[in-house]
Amino acid sequence: MAMAPPVPAALSPVAIGGYSAGSRRFAERIGCFPLQAPVPTSHDQSFATAPVLPVAIARAAAAAIACTLVARRDSRPFSGRSPRPGLRPFRPPDSSVGRFSKLRFAAGKDDTTGVPQVQLGHDGSPEAAQYLEALQSRGLLGPGCELLSPLGVPSSLADVNQTGEALGRVFALLPGGRLLAGIDAKSWTLDPPCIGTGHEWTMWDYYMSLLGDRWWDAYAWEYWRFLRPASPERRGALYGPGGVEGGALAPRPSSCSQESEWWAVDGTADVVASMLAQHGFCVLDDFLPHDVAAAVASSAKAAWRSGCMASGMLSTGGRFARGDSVLWVNTQDPASAAAAGGAAPQEGQASAAAPELKPVLESIDRLVGDVLAPRLDCDSRLRRVRTRSHAMFTCYPASSPEVMESPGAEGASQSSSSTQSVMQGPVLGSGNGFSRGYLRHLDNVRHLDGGQDCGRVLTTILYLNEDWQESHGGALRLFETSTSLQVRAEVLPRLNRLIAFWADEVPHEVLPPRGRDRFACTFWYGHREADPASVAFEKAPAAAAMAGAGSMFLD
Numbered sequence: 001m002a003m004a005p006p007v008p009a010a011l012s013p014v015a016i017g018g019y020s021a022g023s024r025r026f027a028e029r030i031g032c033f034p035l036q037a038p039v040p041t042s043h044d045q046s047f048a049t050a051p052v053l054p055v056a057i058a059r060a061a062a063a064a065i066a067c068t069l070v071a072r073r074d075s076r077p078f079s080g081r082s083p084r085p086g087l088r089p090f091r092p093p094d095s096s097v098g099r100f101s102k103l104r105f106a107a108g109k110d111d112t113t114g115v116p117q118v119q120l121g122h123d124g125s126p127e128a129a130q131y132l133e134a135l136q137s138r139g140l141l142g143p144g145c146e147l148l149s150p151l152g153v154p155s156s157l158a159d160v161n162q163t164g165e166a167l168g169r170v171f172a173l174l175p176g177g178r179l180l181a182g183i184d185a186k187s188w189t190l191d192p193p194c195i196g197t198g199h200e201w202t203m204w205d206y207y208m209s210l211l212g213d214r215w216w217d218a219y220a221w222e223y224w225r226f227l228r229p230a231s232p233e234r235r236g237a238l239y240g241p242g243g244v245e246g247g248a249l250a251p252r253p254s255s256c257s258q259e260s261e262w263w264a265v266d267g268t269a270d271v272v273a274s275m276l277a278q279h280g281f282c283v284l285d286d287f288l289p290h291d292v293a294a295a296v297a298s299s300a301k302a303a304w305r306s307g308c309m310a311s312g313m314l315s316t317g318g319r320f321a322r323g324d325s326v327l328w329v330n331t332q333d334p335a336s337a338a339a340a341g342g343a344a345p346q347e348g349q350a351s352a353a354a355p356e357l358k359p360v361l362e363s364i365d366r367l368v369g370d371v372l373a374p375r376l377d378c379d380s381r382l383r384r385v386r387t388r389s390h391a392m393f394t395c396y397p398a399s400s401p402e403v404m405e406s407p408g409a410e411g412a413s414q415s416s417s418s419t420q421s422v423m424q425g426p427v428l429g430s431g432n433g434f435s436r437g438y439l440r441h442l443d444n445v446r447h448l449d450g451g452q453d454c455g456r457v458l459t460t461i462l463y464l465n466e467d468w469q470e471s472h473g474g475a476l477r478l479f480e481t482s483t484s485l486q487v488r489a490e491v492l493p494r495l496n497r498l499i500a501f502w503a504d505e506v507p508h509e510v511l512p513p514r515g516r517d518r519f520a521c522t523f524w525y526g527h528r529e530a531d532p533a534s535v536a537f538e539k540a541p542a543a544a545a546m547a548g549a550g551s552m553f554l555d
């Protein structure tokens, strides 16, 4: 077997975020956010300090979960206080409790409209009718749900009925063609506002604690019911004529001969800034000279091949939501760090001397500090920026052959035309209860009920994948903030493409890549030094940019 190439010095891990296994399990169990990122003490996944959780919160959460579990064991509907604000257990009418233990998912997709369609079948029984009416009356059927037969009339669906299994009374055909295992829907279902709120992950943690791996089916059910493609007007405004991806793509003037930093030229810079202001994100192709981007891409690949990337971890401790592997690389110049008070990189840290990262940093800093900040001066967010994170390299590994061959993969690859790309979703990537992309989230949940401000203001991502086609999946799907699961745009992770978006305003999801590893490098601009892995941002609009900000790591 060929030897993996050596890791370039520039990519030796600084510290890879995460929590000690014990504290992570604890956080997962009670579904609470650790309040403080622990300071890394070594270069692996373990940190010495466990996250600090106020005892009162921990006890309250544990008690609420215990109460729920007891309620379930007794087969009584959950009647305790909801442990998660925003989580409202759904209770079907009493007569149907216990009857819908086999909500069955099967294959289905809509070929014509591009609107994700969930088709619901049932056995025609009064209980099924009650259940579906209850869903409908609570607005829980979702916009794409369609009954396969009128209530009271059994739905005929030959291939589902032929399985020979005892069917439940209600079953669902989801887009993507994947046959999902049944979930127990007897005591609750999710409320649309839960999806994408600050409590989303604690809620899914909670469901996981009840359902084990089957939580994924619940997620898929909710996702496909409520996913809405971008409206035609929105598509026209964001995607450009005929384009299905690259929303708010900054137009590179054909007259511009400048290869490097063409986006900083006056008129174009105005367009870029106004895209961010108008849409909340902007996309720049050919962001760097090609050889600079290619060098970063090959470093990322080398790091992945040499095995020095570690599993991405949520600050909640949950692992299920993301399928990437991560490597943080220090971008701080050792000399200036030392001058700023001895915050020199520790053993194993890479430095700003990393030749392939230096021009990247210079360009991204220039974009944020010289192009966006002065033009968006009235936007208080950019004025607050004082720090920039180190570089976070990510790899979302190619889906395994089994996933590739599943009906879901087939369904999704057929959907590569513009109207149907929206049919791709996380269901395709699921396996062992984990996502192979990164489920919908915000990079900063500060606006959301109970959300904590992690300090991130602007997310910038440089994509590193040559010849990436739509059939490779892996798009960054951006959602509207106001409406649950309303798609805003999709962006393919093409080499040398940069996307910038507001960390607290644009919910997004990474769709699972197909057949190819997907690489990217992310930097966050923040308003305080405590943001993970941050350093002072020299071009910071804030008057008192933090000098020699410390390094905290949390991926």
Ligand SMILES: O=C(O)CCC(=O)C(=O)O
Binding pocket: 394, 438, 443, 461, 476, 493, 508, 509, 510, 520, 522
């Ligand atoms: O790689 C991407 O496109 C986005 C990754 C992401 O959302 C994250 O790391 O927070």
Ligand SMILES: [Fe+2]
Binding pocket: 441, 442, 443, 508
């Ligand atoms: Fe993100």
